[in-house]
Amino acid sequence: MSQAAQPGPKLAAWCGWVVAGGLALTPIVGWLAPLAFAPLLTLMGLLTLPALRIEEEDRPVGIAVVTLVLWAAGSSAWSPFTAKDLGESTAAKLIAETVLFFAAICAARTASPRSRIMALRILAGGTALLGVVMLIEGLTGAALYRAVREAINDPIRPDLGVKNAAQGLFVLAMLAPAAALAAVRVARAPWLIALMALGLVVPSVTFGYDAPLIALAACALAGLAVAAWPKWAPRGLSALAAAFFLTAPVIVWIVRRSGWYAVLEGDVPVSWAQRMGYWRHAADWITDHPLRGWGLDASRMFNPGIKLHPHDAPLQIWLELGLIGAMAAAVFWAALLAGMSRGARDAALAVSAATGVAYLTFGAFSFGVWQEWWLALGALAALSCAALQRQAAVSQAPVAARPSTAAVFSE
DSSP: OOGGGOOOHHHHHHHHHHHHHHHHHHHHHHHHOGGGHHHHHHHHHHHTGGGOOOOGGGHHHHHHHHHHHHHHHHHTTTOSOOOSSGGGOHHHHHHHHHHHHHHHHHHHHHSOHHHHHHHHHHHHHHHHHHHHHHHHHHHHTSHHHHHHHHHTTOOOOHHHHHHHHTHHHHHHHHHHHHHHHHHHHTSOOTTHHHHHHHHHHHHHHHHTOOHHHHHHHHHHHHHHHHHHOTTHHHHHHHHHHHHHHHHHHHHHHHHHHHTHHHHHHHHSOHHHHHHHHHHHHHHHHHTTSTTTOSOTTGGGGSTTTSSSSOSOHHHHHHHHHHHHHHHHHHHHHHHHHHTTOOSSOOHHHHHHHHHHHHHHHHHHHTOOTTOHHHHHHHHHHHHHHHHHHHHHHHHHSOOOOOOOHHHHHHO
16 A cells, blocks of 8 residues: 555554454354354444555456446346345345445454454454354254254254254354464464364264365365465466356366266265256256346246255356356456465465365355355455455564664764
8 A cells, every 4th residue: 555545543443443343253153143244244344434445456356346246236137036125136235245345354454453463363262262162063963052042932953953053164164264374373372273173173074064174175275285386376276266167067068968967966965966956957057148147146036946046156157147247257266366476475375365265165065156144254254364464564564773872863
C-alpha cells in the first residue's frame, strides 16, 4: 500500500479486534452451527467496511471474481429456478458477500500488529479447542453435541447428531493450516498442532468421513511443495486448478466412454456412488447449453438426477454458468495461486496455498458453490492467511537505525 492509503491507528486497532472477536466465536460456531458463519462474516464485513481497499496484487483475482459474480447474476434471467423473494436470491447474496467478505479479509491486513497478533493467538488456541471438542465427539459418538440439543429441549437421533457434529471436521480442516503456523510463530505453542491433528483424524475415522482426510493429505502435499519450490510450485498448482475447472466435464465423458465409470460407480460406497451419479447427470445436461449454462441455481431443478447441486464445483459452474463461468473460475484460482509465487521460501504463503487446495478438494465432492456458510468459511480461512502474510511482512520489514546522540546534536 502507498503511504497515503495507510489506515489510521483507530481503524487499524478496530479491525484487529473485530477479526479477533470473529475468530473467538469460530470454535463454537464451527461445532454447533456452521451455517452461522454466513451472518458472522457478514457482520465482520459491515463493521470493517471502511478498511476495504483493493491493492495491486488483488486486481487479477478481483477482476475474475467480479466477472464471475456479474455473469452468475445475469444468468438468473434464463435459469429455470426463480427465487421467491430477495432473501432467497443467490444473485443478490453473491453481490453482497463479495463486498462484505472481502472487507473482512481487508480488515485482517489493515489490523494493527498488536491486535493482529492477538487475533492469530486466538486462531491458534480456538482451532486447537475445536480439535479437542471434535476428538471427544469422535470418541463418544457426538455425545457433547447431543447433550447440548437435549439441554435446549431439541433432542436429536444419534445418527443425525453424528452427521451434524461432523460438520466441524470441515471447519477444522480449513482453518488448521493457518492455525498451525500461528501456533508456531505467534502463540509459540507448537503442541497445539497435535490437538488439531487428533481432532481431525480420529473423528474422520470413527465417523467414516473420507473428505477431511483427503483434504488433509492434499493440502499437506501442496504446502510442502510450495515450501520446497516457492517459485514453481504455486505456478504448477495454478495450472492444475485451471485445468480442474476447464476440463471437468471432458474427464467425466472420457472415463464414461472407457467403461471404467460404470464399473467404479458400482464398486464404491453408496455415498460416493451417489456423487458419481450426480456427476454423470451433470455432464449430460452440460451438453445442452455448454456456452451459457442453464443459469444460476439451475442445479436445484434437476432432482432426482441431481439433488440440490452436483457435489462438484467445476461441474456445477459448467452446468449453471457454462464455459464463460468456468473460464472466470479458472482465472480466479489460477491468479490466486500463481500470485503466491516467490523467489524465496515463505511459510505464510505455503500455508495459504495449502488452504486454497483444501477448499478446492472439498469443492470437488462435498459442497455447493453458492452455499453461504461455505463461502463464508472460505473467507474466514482467507482472512486467517492474510493476517499471517501481513504479520510476516511486518516482522521482516527493516527497522530504521536509531541515530546516535552525537549525530542528533551535530545537526
